[in-house]
Amino acid sequence: xxxxxxxxxxxxxxxxxxxxxxxxxxxxxxxxxxxxxxxxxxxxxxxxxxxxxxxxxxxxxxxxxxxxxxxxxxxxxxxxxxxxxxxxxxxxxxxxxxxxxxxxxxxxxxxxx
Amino acid sequence: xxxxxxxxxxxxxxxxxxxxxxxxxxxxxxxxxxxxxxxxxxxxxxxxxxxxxxxxxxxxxxxxxxxxxxxxxxxxxxxxxxxxxxxxxxxxxxxxxxxxxxxxxxxxxxx
Numbered sequence: 527x528x529x530x531x532x533x534x535x536x537x538x539x540x541x542x543x544x545x546x547x548x549x550x551x552x553x554x555x556x557x558x559x560x561x562x563x564x565x566x567x568x569x570x571x572x573x574x575x576x577x578x579x580x581x582x583x584x585x586x587x588x589x590x591x592x593x594x595x596x597x598x599x600x601x602x603x604x605x606x607x608x609x610x611x612x613x614x615x616x617x618x619x620x621x622x623x624x625x626x627x628x629x630x631x632x633x634x635x636x637x638x639x
Numbered sequence: 640x641x642x643x644x645x646x647x648x649x650x651x652x653x654x655x656x657x658x659x660x661x662x663x664x665x666x667x668x669x670x671x672x673x674x675x676x677x678x679x680x681x682x683x684x685x686x687x688x689x690x691x692x693x694x695x696x697x698x699x700x701x702x703x704x705x706x707x708x709x710x711x712x713x714x715x716x717x718x719x720x721x722x723x724x725x726x727x728x729x730x731x732x733x734x735x736x737x738x739x740x741x742x743x744x745x746x747x748x749x750x
Binding site: 532535558560562568569570571572575577616618620621625626627628629630631632 | 670672674679680681682683684687689695697698729731733736737738739741742743744
């Protein structure tokens with residue numbers, strides 16, 4: 527069965543610093559990978575997705591992620607964060623030919639000045 | 640387009656009461672999902688559906704039932720609510736597993 531592990535539950539950073547949020551998954555078949563963001567008291571919004579092709583995926587708000595099949599990872603990065611990036615971030619996986627969309631437990635990104 | 644709409648947005652139940660949460664999507668998506676979100680637990684899949692008339696269990700299905708009689712609607716039922724079911728519930732839909740669209744959530748409190 528597929529599963530997702532987000533390695534950091536909380537990541538505090540200063541404004542304009544780079545950040546990496548780590549995600550590892552387990553699956554025996556090809557997968558689709560996603561990062562979602564949730565601002566307080568709101569639903570989830572898609573940041574970026576990997577379906578196939580280039581392993582470096584660019585998303586909204588300056589975020590990008592790299593799919594590494596050998597390490598079964600899909601880490602999210604941003605070179606310079608803003609206060610407005612403070613939110614909870616979720617990594618998710620679905621098997622290419624499957625149906626269940628499974629989420630990690632989330633990483634809280636706190637950006638301070 | 641409305642996207643994914645959840646009804647109601649808030650609800651307080653007494654232990655043992657029943658209720659149904661409605662999820663409606665207007666994007667003609669095949670797949671629909673129900674999740675619950677609890678602090679420190681992320682989103683956990685309750686049930687999902689890959690098409691009209693089909694449902695399947697997710698990670699935490701106990702205490703919940705679902706139905707998908709129409710492609711655009713996915714209902715989540717609690718037959719006998721328990722305090723452990725206090726949570727925020729999210730519905731989502733996707734086109735064949737690509738890019739899930741989420742509703743705004745239903746905050747349920749069971750007292």
